[in-house]
Amino acid sequence: MQNVKPWSVIFILLAAGLPAARAQHLCDPPPEGGRVMASTEVTDVNDGAPYQAGADWMVERTTRLLPLCNYFSPVGSYSLKSYSLDPFTKVERITLCHAAIPVAPYAGPCPPK
Numbered sequence: 001m002q003n004v005k006p007w008s009v010i011f012i013l014l015a016a017g018l019p020a021a022r023a024q025h026l027c028d029p030p031p032e033g034g035r036v037m038a039s040t041e042v043t044d045v046n047d048g049a050p051y052q053a054g055a056d057w058m059v060e061r062t063t064r065l066l067p068l069c070n071y072f073s074p075v076g077s078y079s080l081k082s083y084s085l086d087p088f089t090k091v092e093r094i095t096l097c098h099a100a101i102p103v104a105p106y107a108g109p110c111p112p113k
Helices: 006-016
Strands: 035-047 051-053 056-072 088-098
Touching: none
Parallel strands: none
Antiparallel strands: 035 056, 051 056, 056 088
């Protein structure tokens, strides 16, 4: 069996989810050298009421995300020149039950109450 590096597995798993994800936002170059790290923080998650779609029970999940540009000085300290971009929302359909069987990670009753 081949020796597989853990970071390569993580990269493959992240790359597999990229088509459904929003493109990473762009940040300005770091002032005075240093480095910049773009990140996206989850600020709110709301689930709608469960509804039936054929044999499945689903819920619409609305997630509010905040893109950030985090700057670090050349010596590695966090810079107060960091900033956020406009928040955006992502709506996705989550399957709770398929043919009266709960779909992980949902562990409630089927149909949902």
